[in-house]
Amino acid sequence: MTTGQELPTILEAVRWLMNLSELLESVTRPGGELEKLDEERIAAKARFEKQYARSYLVATGTVEDRKQKAILQTIEDRFALETAEAKVKACQERVRTLRAQIDVGRSLQTTVRSELEALGRNP
Known part of the structure; x- marks a missing residue:
């Protein structure tokens, strides 16, 4: 798309929307x-x-001791889980961003069309 304050052409807006739609897909x-x-x-x-x-069941000691031993023995698995959750959240945010950009593109396309009509040109 164009840079600065200049409005894109309808063709540029359509191409931009198509690219965003492909990314979203x-x-x-x-x-x-x-x-x-x-x-x-x-x-x-x-x-x-x-x-x-497994770690909790084989651990010995009080309930709290067993919990803490299980936590220590599974810290890497917990980190892997939290990393995977963060990746899903980041991807979901990217989906929201793409949808917002598509909405902006639609509005932009409508604005360009209105500008052309106001100038007496057929979009």
Whole structure:
């Protein structure tokens, strides 16, 4: 698209919208980035919970001692889970951003069309 205060042409706005739509599709389609990241998050959560339960069950001592031992033994699994969750959230935010940009593009296209009509040109 153009830079500065200059309005893009309708063709530029359409191309921009098409590019944004393709990006959005690549992230949200079945088997796309968001789905893959969510599957990784689910797997990381299952690994963490399984390891935590195992560690807790084999630990000895008071209930609090057993909890703390399980936490220490599963810290890497917990980190992997939190990392996977952060990646999903970042991807979801990117989806929201792409949708907002598409809305801006639609508004821009409408503005350009109105400007052309006001100038007596057929968009």
